[in-house]
Amino acid sequence: MSDLHALYQEMILDHSKHPHNLRPMADATSTAQGYNRLCGDKVTLFLKLQDGRIADVSFQGSGCAISTASASILTETLKGKTPAEAGAIFEKFHDMVTGKGHPGGAQDLGKLAVFSGVSEFPVRVKCATLAWHTLRSALAGSHQPVSTE
Numbered sequence: 001m002s003d004l005h006a007l008y009q010e011m012i013l014d015h016s017k018h019p020h021n022l023r024p025m026a027d028a029t030s031t032a033q034g035y036n037r038l039c040g041d042k043v044t045l046f047l048k049l050q051d052g053r054i055a056d057v058s059f060q061g062s063g064c065a066i067s068t069a070s071a072s073i074l075t076e077t078l079k080g081k082t083p084a085e086a087g088a089i090f091e092k093f094h095d096m097v098t099g100k101g102h103p104g105g106a107q108d109l110g111k112l113a114v115f116s117g118v119s120e121f122p123v124r125v126k127c128a129t130l131a132w133h134t135l136r137s138a139l140a141g142s143h144q145p146v147s148t149e
Helices: 002-017 065-078 083-097 105-120 122-140
Strands: 030-035 042-050 053-062
Touching: 002 065, 002 105, 030 122, 042 065, 042 122, 053 065, 065 083, 065 105, 065 122, 083 105, 083 122, 105 122
Parallel strands: none
Antiparallel strands: 030 042, 042 053
């Protein structure tokens, strides 16, 4: 199990140092901003919906390794998904990082399973979920900044 834990840490660090889809999006159909007042993490999520699917998603911001890696993997995971599919993934992810998920449920989440250990550190849950809460706001078309306190 320690090998798996080391692999998960390595993937989080890699996505933190080399985040995917870290860029503004000029043709976004929706954007939302999120802020974690506890640690200062900030994220702006850019979303392009086309034909009922997430055609593109990117982000900008600054934050800890977990926050940045979560936003990076979010962008990879959600391209091509419908808003309903994105919502279902959010729920499973949130259950996993808060320790409410069923055993083995992390395997259904692909790369997002790297965050399964976050549930052991409740203060880090907000870091892992900031981009996801911001995504929900972008999908809802809300222009109110998301704050995870």
